[in-house]
Amino acid sequence: MQTSSSARADLRVVTNQAPPLAGHNVVTSDAALTEGVLRHGDQQVLDSLVGLGAEAGSADAREHGQLANEHHPELTPYDRYGNRIDEVAFHPSWHWLMERAVGHGLAATPWEEQAAGDRHAHLRRAAGFMAWSHTEPGHGCPISMTYAAVPALRADDAIAQQWTPLLASRHYDPGVRSPSQKLGALAGMGMTEKQGGSDVRANVTQARPAGGDGTYTLHGHKWFTSAPMNDVFLVLAQTDAGVTCFVVPRVLPDGTRNQLDVVRLKDKLGNRSNASSELEMDGTVAVRLGDEGRGVRTIIEMVAATRLDCVLGSASLMRRAVSEASWHVTHRSAFGSRLVDKPLMQNVVADLAVESEAATALALRLASAVDALDDPHEAALRRIALPLAKFWVCKRTPTMVAEALECLGGNGYVEESVLPLLYREAPLNSVWEGSGNVNALDVLRALTREPATLDAWITEVGLARGGDHRLDRAVEDTLALIGSLMGEPEGMERNARRLASRMAAVLQGSLLVRHAPAEVADLFCASRLSPTYDGVLGTLEGGDLRAVVDRTTPTL
Incomplete structure (x- = not known):
């Protein structure tokens, strides 16, 4: 007959449970992914992804993904002295994920690699993005927008030359500082408004010329702007000619903060790690990107x-x-x-x-x-x-x-x-x-x-x-x-x-x-x-x- 102590010991023995899925290589254990990379690329492309795959499948990565969603980003509108700062604080696990995503070249790096003659830069980045997203989906949003900003910025050579090297950098450099003081930058986007949604031609945000150099001030709101701590945003607003695209820096060239008021962070259905926000702008400095009325x-x-x-x-x-x-x-x-x-x-x-x-x-x-x-x-x-x-x-x-x-x-x-x-x-x-x-x-x-x-x-x-x-x-x-x-x-x-x-x-x-x-x-x-x-x-x-x-x- 079992003693009570041995019975309790038996209760603590775990049987018939799957072991944790951790310690595998997300890239090399995915036959469809590896075969696709070899089909459209070559062995060198696949070999370059093996380290990413190992890190993405690690127990550390899984833990950081969970922690980033358990500890939600927090908005601080004002500092202790009453100054408007509109900063969002993230858990260290968010920064861990972001640092590695940027470091693996998943942001805007492929655009410069392609310009330098890499014939598989976007394929490599796509496969890496898919594999790294196994860690946690929320931080993929600022990574994705940073990647996507570059082809739009090319509507103006001077603006593209100013921002692309920072966006394509493999250095994750968070913080509200002048771009001239940063090793890398992240981009965001503000298109939709509460009255229009996908119908961006119904936008009401106004852009007013502030000089003859393509500078404007924006007056209005944006209903969804993810990652408000990013360094630069592409925003749509109305001019006399119609919907126009603008580049909105988080910090102005003289080091002062641009006026981007974060009204609130959205309470979303899915991930909790990313800070999707609602913004208001009144006098926000912006630079026109492309022709007036051609914003879409x-x-x-x-x-x-x-x-x-x-x-x-x-x-x-x-x-x-x-x-x-x-x-x-x-x-x-x-x-x-x-x-x-x-x-x-x-x-x-x-x-x-x-x-x-x-x-x-x-x-x-x-x-x-x-x-x-x-x-x-x-x-x-x-x-x-x-x-x-x-x-x-x-x-x-x-x-x-x-x-x-x-x-x-x-x-x-x-x-x-x-x-x-x-x-x-x-x-x-x-x-x-x-x-x-x-x-x-x-x-x-x-x-x-x-x-x-x-x-x-x-x-x-x-x-x-x-x-x-x-x-x-x-x-x-x-x-x-x-x-x-x-x-x-x-x-x-x-x-x-x-x-x-x-x-x-x-x-x-x-x-x-x-x-x-x-x-x-x-x-x-x-x-x-x-x-x-x-x-x-x-x-x-x-x-x-x-x-x-x-x-x-x-x-x-």
Whole structure:
């Protein structure tokens, strides 16, 4: 008979729990990512990411990601003497994450590397961004905006030369100081206002000329400005000529603080680490970027780059979620055997893996297109595929993450598992930089105003012609749908989501048929390209499901 002390000891013995998923290399354990990097880049690019992958998968990184979200940023409007300072304090773990993200070249570094002749700078950065985002999604926002600011700043050579070296620096240098005193800088963006949202032409913030040198003062508000502690912001405001883009420094050249009043920090659904804010401006100094009245056209380059990061971020959320799910079911037993050996669970995890691999393949294909800026086909493909991917991949993420969470059961419902954070974060990229409707309508805009974009899509998906009869049929059906809707504006808009979904899935199918293992491509085409596919995960038929699960399960 057991003594009470030995019984208590037995209660403390943990059995049938998956060990922590920590200590793995996020890059080298991701077959879809590594194969994509080699496909569009080379071994040297992949080798340059191995150190990042090891750090991203470490126990330290996981802990810092949790701490950054447990200890929220705090706004201090005034200092002890009553001076308006509008500073936001972050937990040390936020700075730990930011320092490494910048140090790994995930901010604006690729633009200067590309200018110096690096043919894979954006691919390297995209793969690194996806891998590093496994640590924590919130700090990716200022990193992404800093990356995206550079192509917009190129509307003015002098402004670009002033800011690009700092934004492209690998030095993380926080603090409110003059840019001349900093080793690196971060950028933000202020487009939307409370009365307009995505309809930025309804903005009411006014820009008033303050001299003949392109300097203005801004008077109004911005409803969402992430990372208000960044060093420079691209902001839209109205002039007599219409919506215009402006560069707003946090600190003026003479060292005084620009007037940027942080009204409050937003209480968001997803991550808590990043400080999304509401700003008011009254006399805020700004420098015009581009021509008056051409603000949307000027800032659209930044929007395009941040849309790419929405796709990369969502693909990363998918991969982190399926990694946690596949790791759990491989180590957890129920009803007499491991979960991974149960046919239905195997079906679910394999389906998650297929969804994740399709998203990764499309995200890396888009990144490679940024590396080929002077190629007309790549430019046209980027124009149509960015809103397609932004719509489809980001829209699929919440469903996919929810299913991954369910694989862990109750274990997935507690914060320590990280699945709740991923689940709350999953809808973000569908909202940021244009909702699903905005991106679906942008697809229509490209199709009707830029015929070369449809030609680029047809050429790209045509590279897989004959590789799978279901893909061939889906291409024909999608082209028939486009033809039936052309010339019928109301019907085309009403069916914009349907069209974007089909075009995106066909593009993913083409990439998988050409490049993925046969079992992955077969399962994708049999499900996603079927006319009767209802989107329910875990309903795959046929195929080597176990091979797909094993392919996606991380190894230590």
